[in-house]
Amino acid sequence: MITWGNLRASAAPWLLLPALLFVYLYMDDAIHTVPSHYAVESGELTDYALPVIAPVVAGVAAWEAGRHRLLGALRNISARSRVSQLIRAVTPVLVLHVLLIAAALVLARQAVGVWPGGAGWFGVAHLFVLPLGWLIVGWSLGVLMPKSLAAPLVAISCWAWLAMPHAMTNAWVRHLGGFIDGTSTVTDVRASTVYTVPWLVTAGFALAAMCLTGVRRRPWIAVISLLVPVACIFGGRALVSDWGFQNPTHPRDVALVCTGEAPTVCVPPEYAPYAQQLHRDALAPLRRLEAAGIPAPEVLRITSPEEHTKPGTWPLYWSLPLKGAGDDQDKFTANLAESAVAGQAARAGVSDCGQPGSPAAAWAALVAGVDEQRLRTSIPAPGWAHLQEIRQLPAKKQADWFANTAAEQKHCRQGIGS
Structure with missing residues (x-):
C-alpha cells in the first residue's frame, strides 16, 4: 500500500507517455532497412533511447528527492531504516526506468526481427547502467536545491552531455557521454570499451554529486566533488584519444x-x-x-x-x-x-x-x-x-x-x- 501510494503521489506516471513517444521517435529514425535478424544490432539499437531515458530518469529522481526532502522530521521518526526509506522513495523512478527499457526492447525487436543476443546485451546493460548513474546525480541535486530547479537543470544537463558532443569537432568528447551512434555490422562488433568508458565517467559524476550532499557537514568534500569528475574526464580522454569519430570494433567470429x-x-x-x-x-x-x-x-x-x-x-x-x-x-x-x-x-x-x-x-x-x-x-x-x-x-x-x-x-x- 505504501509503495502504491508513493507511485500515485509521484511525478513519474505523468512522464511515462511523453517519454514513450520520444523513445519511439528516436528509435524509429535509426533503422531504414528491412529487418536484419541480427541479435547484436537488436541490443545496440535500444541505446538510441538513451537520450530520452537518462534525462527523464535524472529529472524525475531530482523531483522525487525534493518531494521527500519536504517530509522533514517525518523521515527521522519512521520505524524503517534509512536504506529502506530510500528504496521506497526511489521506487517510482526505477519503475519508470524499467518500463522505458522494456519499450525500447520491444521496439528493437520489431525493427530488427529478433530479441537481443550475444554482444548486444552490452547495449541493453548500457541502458540500465548509464541512467542509474544519472539517477544518483539527479537525486543528489534534488536533495540540495528546490525540486522545481533541480529537475529541469539535471534533465537538460544530462541531455546536453549525451547529445551535443556529436555536433562538436572534438571527436573524443562524444565517446565520454555514452550516446553511441550507429550499431555493429554483421562483420564487425563494437569493443566493450565503448560502454565501459562512459560508465566510468558517469560514475565519477554520480560520486561527485553524492559528495556534494555532505558539504554542509564537511566543507572539504567540495574539493573531492570537483576533482573526481575532472579526473574521470581526463582519464576517459586518454582512453579514447585515438578513436577518432568512429567506435573501435573487432572482426566478428562467425561461420559464413x-x-x-x-x-x-x-x-x-x-x-x-x-x-x-x-x-x-x-x-x-x-x-x-x-x-x-x-x-x-x-x-x-x-x-x-x-x-x-x-x-x-x-x-x-x-x-x-x-x-x-x-x-x-x-x-x-x-x-x-x-x-x-x-x-x-x-x-x-x-x-x-x-x-x-x-x-x-x-x-x-x-x-x-x-x-x-x-x-x-x-x-x-x-x-x-x-x-x-x-x-x-x-x-x-x-x-x-x-x-x-x-x-x-x-x-x-x-x-x-x-
Whole structure:
C-alpha cells in the first residue's frame, strides 16, 4: 500500500507517455532497412533511447528527492531504516526506468526481427547502467536545491552531455557521454570499451554529486566533488584519444554461409536468405569484367575490412535494401567494380585501402554495365575525360591499366579527378 501510494503521489506516471513517444521517435529514425535478424544490432539499437531515458530518469529522481526532502522530521521518526526509506522513495523512478527499457526492447525487436543476443546485451546493460548513474546525480541535486530547479537543470544537463558532443569537432568528447551512434555490422562488433568508458565517467559524476550532499557537514568534500569528475574526464580522454569519430570494433567470429559456384558467394548467417540472389545478380557483371580481361574471382565474401583478402577472393560490398525499396542493380554492379579493385590488388600482393571512387573502379563499373550517364554525374570533369581516354585504348591495354592502377592504390591519396 505504501509503495502504491508513493507511485500515485509521484511525478513519474505523468512522464511515462511523453517519454514513450520520444523513445519511439528516436528509435524509429535509426533503422531504414528491412529487418536484419541480427541479435547484436537488436541490443545496440535500444541505446538510441538513451537520450530520452537518462534525462527523464535524472529529472524525475531530482523531483522525487525534493518531494521527500519536504517530509522533514517525518523521515527521522519512521520505524524503517534509512536504506529502506530510500528504496521506497526511489521506487517510482526505477519503475519508470524499467518500463522505458522494456519499450525500447520491444521496439528493437520489431525493427530488427529478433530479441537481443550475444554482444548486444552490452547495449541493453548500457541502458540500465548509464541512467542509474544519472539517477544518483539527479537525486543528489534534488536533495540540495528546490525540486522545481533541480529537475529541469539535471534533465537538460544530462541531455546536453549525451547529445551535443556529436555536433562538436572534438571527436573524443562524444565517446565520454555514452550516446553511441550507429550499431555493429554483421562483420564487425563494437569493443566493450565503448560502454565501459562512459560508465566510468558517469560514475565519477554520480560520486561527485553524492559528495556534494555532505558539504554542509564537511566543507572539504567540495574539493573531492570537483576533482573526481575532472579526473574521470581526463582519464576517459586518454582512453579514447585515438578513436577518432568512429567506435573501435573487432572482426566478428562467425561461420559464413556459402552458396553457388564460379563464384561461390559467402555471407554472414543473417544474410543467408539473400545469398542465392546475390550469386545470380553477380554472374552477368562478372562475365563482362572477365571478357574485358579481369580474372574472375573464385569466391565473393562479405567479411570484415580488417581481414586480409586472399588472391582469388573478392570482398563483396552489399547491405540490406531500404524499407519499401527494390534492388538497385546499378548500385550492386558498382559495388562489384569496387570488389574488382580490391581483388586485383590482392592478386598483386597489395592490401586495398578500401577507399571507394577510384579511377579503376569507375572503369570497371562501366565495363560491368553501370549506366554511363548515372556514373558520369558522380565523377568530376577531369576524371571523366581521363576515363574516356583510357576507354579508347585497345582492350589489352585497358586491362593492363586497370591491373596497374588497382595495384598502385594511388586513389587512396588522390581523387578520381586528379
